[in-house]
Amino acid sequence: MFVGEMNLKQWIANSLLPDAAIVEVVDANLLGIEEDGDFVSRRDCLSSIMILALACCSELLEERINMQEAHTQ
Numbered sequence: 001m002f003v004g005e006m007n008l009k010q011w012i013a014n015s016l017l018p019d020a021a022i023v024e025v026v027d028a029n030l031l032g033i034e035e036d037g038d039f040v041s042r043r044d045c046l047s048s049i050m051i052l053a054l055a056c057c058s059e060l061l062e063e064r065i066n067m068q069e070a071h072t073q
Helices: 008-015 039-056 067-072
Strands: none
Touching (some): 039 067
8 A cells, every 4th residue: 555655654644734634544433424523623633643643653762752741742
């Protein structure tokens, strides 16, 4: 599925760009797309979780946040 420089982290990061679609990365059941629920709130929440996850798994140690920082976000 991933070609060249593309990897799972890059795919997730690309889905968080302003014009991208997070629905291509996240299971529709988590977003509640089929329901009349609060899709925007769920999408924003999952986006925040993914941003935090990406910050926790940065390749460079200096760029990674520690657990104390992760807890406060």
